[in-house]
Amino acid sequence: MHVASVTRRYHFAAAHRLHTEHLSEEENWKVFGKCNNPNGHGHNYTLFVTVRGGIDAQTGRAVAFDTLDRTVQQTVLDRFDHQDLNHDPAFADRTTTGENLVLLIWDLLLAQLPPGQLEKIGLIETRDNYFEYAGPAAQSAAVGRTGG
Numbered sequence: 832m833h834v835a836s837v838t839r840r841y842h843f844a845a846a847h848r849l850h851t852e853h854l855s856e857e858e859n860w861k862v863f864g865k866c867n868n869p870n871g872h873g874h875n876y877t878l879f880v881t882v883r884g885g886i887d888a889q890t891g892r893a894v895a896f897d898t899l900d901r902t903v904q905q906t907v908l909d910r911f912d913h914q915d916l917n918h919d920p921a922f923a924d925r926t927t928t929g930e931n932l933v934l935l936i937w938d939l940l941l942a943q944l945p946p947g948q949l950e951k952i953g954l955i956e957t958r959d960n961y962f963e964y965a966g967p968a969a970q971s972a973a974v975g976r977t978g979g
């Protein structure tokens with residue numbers, strides 16, 4: 832059976848502020864720039880979820896789109912859309928950077944999708960910022976804490 836990769840695109844809007852108490856005010860600004868704005872701000876995130884599967888001889892499909900869509904909706908979009916990411920329990924002890932976000936989304940979906948199906952997570956944060964993660968699982972305690 833031939834294996835193909837399929838990427839689906841999703842959208843969510845969320846607010847955040849990039850700031851860590853491990854750094855001084857000046858250092859925070861230097862590292863995070865405008866995303867350190869004390870008032871916070873929002874992004875319209877574009878999420879790419881790439882999964883793989885064997886191409887079914889009869890349907891020609893490698894992945895059930897409706898199942899994937901439902902999983903992403905319930906696991907990721909319902910959790911983050913129109914929320915302040917800084918208030919999500921998974922970000923209690925880490926910054927809401929695109930890097931940490933793709934890591935978290937990877938772990939959340941890995942726990943819900945069939946074994947071996949998830950291939951890559953891509954996330955557009957701004958016109959010029961794109962983040963990617965393709966495992967291994969970060970196995971963050973936060974995923975377990977929030978029940979996935």
Ligand SMILES: [Zn+2]
Nearest residue numbers: 847866872874
């Ligand atoms: Zn930002």
